[in-house]
Amino acid sequence: MKKAAKSHGKPALRQELRPRRVSGQSGKRADAGERKPAKAPARAVAIRLAAEVARLAAELDASRARVAALESRVDVDPLTETLNRRGFERELTRSIAYVKRYGVSAALIYLDLDEFKPVNDRHGHAAGDAVLSAIASALVRQVRASDVVARIGGDEFVVLLWNVSGSAAATKAAALEAAVYATPVRWGASTLVVGASAGIAMIGPLDTPADALARADAAMYARKGERRPTASPGAPGAAAGEARAKLTR
DSSP: OHHHHHHHHHHHHHHHHHHHHHHHHHHHHHHHHHHGGGHHHHHHHHHHHHHHHHHHHHHHHHHHHHHHHHHHHTTBOTTTSSBOHHHHHHHHHHHHHHHHHHOOOEEEEEEEEESOHHHHHHHOHHHHHHHHHHHHHHHHHHSOTTSEEEEOSSSEEEEEEESOOHHHHHHHHHHHHHHHHTOOEEETTEEEOOEEEEEEEEOOTTOOHHHHHHHHHHHHHHHHHHHTTSSSTTSOTGGGGSOOGGGBO
């Protein structure tokens, strides 16, 4: 009886153990099969994140380019494409520092247009803008690339000349006055002509930008007083050919 029980017990044990091995192996295969598909979503997320980073980087570069373009235009007069007052004062400050350090010569010419207000009054501001733009171009053509032209007010221009003597600056001031008068602007059936009065200030090492501008401005008003008796308000007149010692103050 005991032997029979032992012989019947062994096959039962084998049968119980055999299914467990099969179920364990199939479980491992099932787990492995479930983990593999999880790699595809992770890869897709990484690709989307990389694309988003690239897009944001491109937008940042574009924003920086726009900011740089705007900063470059801050110091420029949009009508005449010359420097505005802010840009010119920066250049004048640098120039004074250069004069002080290296002892070079520089001159500031201050130009105020004569008979410009009637242009605006009779023909409108668009006509005045056309005159200002044409005169700015004429002034730029009269100076060297190293010189600076700026519009610092409604009808006020300044020119910064490098390495010039007082007499050379006076000669250039007369040439600028003549260039303004020689720049007629056609506006409809009219031809618009204005003149200019120029004052000169030689820049010294102890100057401030305000000092140099004030001296040139005062010299310009003195010049304007000289020009009033001329027959044609905008024309250079006989005074343009006179010695310009009074302009250098």
